[in-house]
Amino acid sequence: MVDPAALGARLASSAVAPLVKKLFVKDQPGAALVTRPIRISGLVSFAGEKRDVTPKDVEKIADELVRRALKAAGPGERPVDAGEAVAVKHALAYSLAALGTLTIEDYEAVALGPEEFARVLRTRSAVTVTTFALSRDAELFYDQLLHTASLHILNFFTQRSTYIARQQTSQSQQLARLVAAVDVLLERLPSQSREDAAFEERYASYITARHGTLTIYGLDVYAGTSEWPLDTAYLSLEATRESPGEGAVKVAAERVLAKEDHVLLRGVAGSGKTTLVQWLAVTAADRTYEHGLTHLIGRVPFVLPMRRIVRPGRELPAPHEFLTAVGCLVAGEQPPGWVERVLEGRRGVLLVDGMDEISEDRRASAKRWLRELTRYFPGNLCLVTTRPSAVPDKWLDPTGFAELTLSPMARDDVDTFVRRWHRAAGADEAVGAALLQSVRAASELNRLATNPLMCGMLCALHRERRGFLPQDRKSLYEAALTMLLERRDVERDVTAVRLPFAIQVQLLQKLAWWLIRNSRSEMDRSDAVHILGEAAPAMNLDGGGEDVYRWLLLRSGLLREPAEGRVHFLHRTFQDYLGARLAVQELDFDLLVNHADRSEWEDVILLAVAHARPKEAEQMLRRLAAADGTGEGTAGGTARGKLLAAAALPYAAEVAPAVRQLVEEGIRSLIPPRTEREAYALAEVGGELVLHLLPGPEEAVGELAYLMPLVAAKVGSASALHYLTRFRRHTDRRVQLVLAASWSVFDRELYVREILMHLFLRPMVPVHGPDDLRALRAIGGWPVIQVVGAYRVEDLTELLVPEQLTQLFLDAPHPVEGLAWLSAFPHLTDVTLNVAVSASTAQQVPPGVRLNTPDARST
Known part of the structure; x- marks a missing residue:
């Protein structure tokens, strides 16, 4: 058949x-x-x-x-x-x-x-x-x-x-946008020497070649390469900023530097922070200027991974050392004083990636370094990325940095990523559809599929296992290691001699645990060779440390050399998993718990609980959640320790009821949260457990009532949606703001029916495309709307309900081309743009409508 x-x-x-x-x-x-x-x-x-x-x-x-x-x-x-x-x-x-x-x-x-x-x-x-x-x-x-x-x-x-004919018309419109971009470029770009201009063009080509592809997990097994073109692979995510009186305000992640010159961006491992850094670098280096991001036109990007530029016993690099510090291949060609001239001309984009990947004792000096750079060279853009808990709230606030958090992938983002992954891997579209169905049906997988790393891992494993997927994080990593270390060469028809799986894991564990103990994410090649050389005789391996190192580098798929003489793991997640595995084998439980107050050890501790035997896991949980603490320098008994114990609880296969009760009492003492940071932390580590402990709308009163739905929205599960329905009639304005802003986390139609239709204050709702607009139109429209990302005027005039709209916020990546269409909305009173407009464009605004833009001259 x-x-x-x-x-x-x-x-x-x-x-x-x-x-x-x-x-x-x-x-x-x-x-x-x-x-x-x-x-x-x-x-x-x-x-x-x-x-x-x-x-x-x-x-x-x-x-x-x-x-x-x-x-x-x-x-x-x-x-x-x-x-x-x-x-x-x-x-x-x-x-x-x-x-x-x-x-x-x-x-x-x-x-x-x-x-x-x-x-x-x-x-x-x-x-x-x-x-x-x-x-x-x-x-x-x-x-x-x-x-x-x-x-x-x-x-x-x-x-x-x-x-x-219409295509030609579209091309003429693109040409008009290009002319406008050149105008911005001419304003920003100072007169340059021929030497500076020639090198800048050479450097831009290098940035595009160096950062123009992504390593996507799992593609190397089936497609023959793990490299994915950035313009195809990049997925526009959202960043959230807490605004006083407005709740969580979401912006497209690539626009975080459009409104703020200096930004600290938090995001969990694998959430896309480094991908965003690459995208900003390549976009700033792009000489076609068709991206519409005027704040990046004419600027020069400097990608500065902290793990590369922070070396033991060395100061952080001065501007003229930027390119050398990151191993840029054209560093020797730069004219003397070029970087300083770029920064003095206010044309630099400093992309400082991975503040969490350096030890805490070096972060103070890194903070001073950033402060000196931004103060001595004002007017440049600066983005700093970190894991959420690596640095405290307002860590860079005195230096004028705005703080944003990279949001988890929304349902539509996951769908898009899965379709692209399977297309790139040459897989049947039906396989991707089956994976999405599995993810939606299993709450644990749904929680895992929140960032590009995990989505790529799920795609690869789902295809490799013909539809069967592990249901927890530990099993997921175990399956991923099996695929990389055992199946990868088989699938790619590589006939080289293979080390047994158990030996590969044991060797990689030793490297990972050394990096963790020394608060490092990168090591000298010579150190790696020494560690492997000492381990080789006990495992009866032929050859010395150099032979073993080269085999692991070429065949395991888990190690890579970012620069000559340096080595690190493909992703920090694998380092943490393998290090935790060896820590349990070595019975280093005291060492683990004694470092629970350090952010870079969090995942290591969680995964150690997963690897530990029941009694060992229970002892760790007791010490983390103990009411009286466990001694100086540890997190036991503190709010951090209790949260970590709650996060670790689902990782333990078997837990005595008394220990479970101790952990639940510990987290119950942290409820209700008192700050937004506490709310996010509760949701991140507590998950479903927190929902059963949060107070309902009757008990959630006062100025912090909105923090309860904020926690549930962050959890983002079906149970969380059920909890949120209890708040839809809450009278607090910020509660209603949180509910209105959270619909992208859940199923669109279900959320509209269960939440939005019942909000009597009808606060601002963010929309991201025509489907969102249609969903609002189906319930009769909405008065206050924020349009996030690119839009078509035709969609707005067609899908927004004229009788309903009173306030409109246009957070678009391209300059607004005319505002005469606003006359279609008779009750509109306020329009807010995130880009400045010309005086002639501002005059198109209908009488009685107040226009707010970044440029006061156009209002």
Whole structure:
């Protein structure tokens, strides 16, 4: 029997194209540049005033597509019976009819590609398996037919004369934006010597080549390479900043330097901090200036990983040493004084990555170094990244740094990442869909799939294990190590001599535990060779430390050399896992607990509890949660220790009831939280356990009441949503603000139905695209809206409810091109932009509407 997913591909163009052509009106010349642009809905032949085809004919077209596909399958190969074929026909007809509701233009549809366009049609038509009683084979058959039809629809668009003309118009608009970018560049770029200008161009090319790809976990097993082009791989995440009186304000992560010159960005391991640093560096170095981020135009990026530039016994680098300190290949070519001239000209972008990856005793000197740089060279942009608890609140506040936190990946972000990963790996789209279904169904996996590292790990393991996934973090790492150390060379047909899995793990553990004990994330190659050389005889290995080191570097996939003579783990997460494993083997429990007050040991302790035997784990939990503390220099009995004990509790396979009660009493003493930082910490380490201990809306009173829903929103589970429903009638304004701002964490439609519809204060709601706008329109609109990211004016005028909108915040990555469209909203009183506009643009604002922009001259 033929594979139903491949059936649609058997349809020849001669069979599909004539049917698709019937769905649209005849071609007309010109670019169709009228007051309201012609959208796809205006091109279909069964909608509008002039109908060549009736809606009934759409069903006939779908029926013909199904019939021809089944005929193409040949005798005896039909994957669906007659009844299922009828169901597929109805589902396909509903999806094709959705063309009459699409507001995007044809060239935008082409840019989506057939897969994404098919997904849009299926989503818009609300076709589900249950609605049309589709079996698994019938659903695959329907998906392939819809994809085939979408491919021919997009091809039809590209052959229309108006498509060519409109594309030329779009190019002219891009040219206008480029001219505006050049204007900014000319203002910012001072006169340069020929030597400086030539080197700057050479350096920009180096930055693009050095940071223009990402190492994506798992791709090296199947695709033959782990390198992923940055422009394809980059996923725009959000950063959150707590604003007094406004609650959590979210901005696109790549725009964190648009409003603030100096930013401290917190994010958990694998959350995308380094990826963001790479993206900012490459974008700043880009000479095409099509990104629309005017604050990066004409600037020069300096990527400064702390683990590279902080060396024992050495001072942090002065500006002229930046390139040498990070091993830049063109450092020897830089003209004398060039970096200082860039910084004096206020054109630098300092990207200081990984403050948590240096020991705490060096962070004070790093803080002084940052203060001196920002004070002596004002006007430059500076981003510092760190794990959340590595430095205290307002650590850089005296030096003028704003603090933001990188948000976990939202549901749509996870979907996008999984689709891209499987496409890059050459995997079947259905495999990715099955993974997403598994993640949604299992709460533990749902909690793990919150950052790019974990999502990549899940993708690789799900495919390698043919759909079976571990359900906890320890098992996930164990499976990942097995895949990397045992299966990786097999899958890639590498025939080199392999060390046994257990020996590889034992050797890597020794390197990891040495790095942890010495508060390091990178070591000298000579130290690694020495450690491995001492271990080799006990493991009966041929060759010395140098041979073993080279084998692990080339074959394990876990070690890499960032610079000559230096080595570190692929990711800090693997270092922590392996180090914790050896710590338990060596019975170093006192050493672990005595370092519980240090942020870089948190994951090590959690994973050590997972590796420990029951009695060992219980002893660690007792010491961490003990009410009387455990001695000077430890976190036992402190708020930090109690939180760490609560976080470690799920990692223990077996815990006596008395120990469990001790841990729960310890965390109960921290509830309710008193600050936003405490609220985030509770959610991060307590998870589901915290929800059962948080007070309800009746007990949550006073100025800190909003912290309770803040904790639940951070947890982000189904139980958290149920808890939030209890607060939807709470009268505190900040409670309502938190509820309105948290909908991107949960399922969109469910959250609208369970929370937003019940908020009587109707505070500001952030939206990230047309789907969010449609969800709000479905409940009658919303008065105060923040549009985050790129937007189309047509979407806003079409989907915002004019009678409802009173305040509009446009947090867009591109300059606003005209504001006359605001006149469509008669009750609008305030518009806030994150970019300055010209006086002529400001004059387009309707009378009675107050305009707020960064430039006071335009208000």
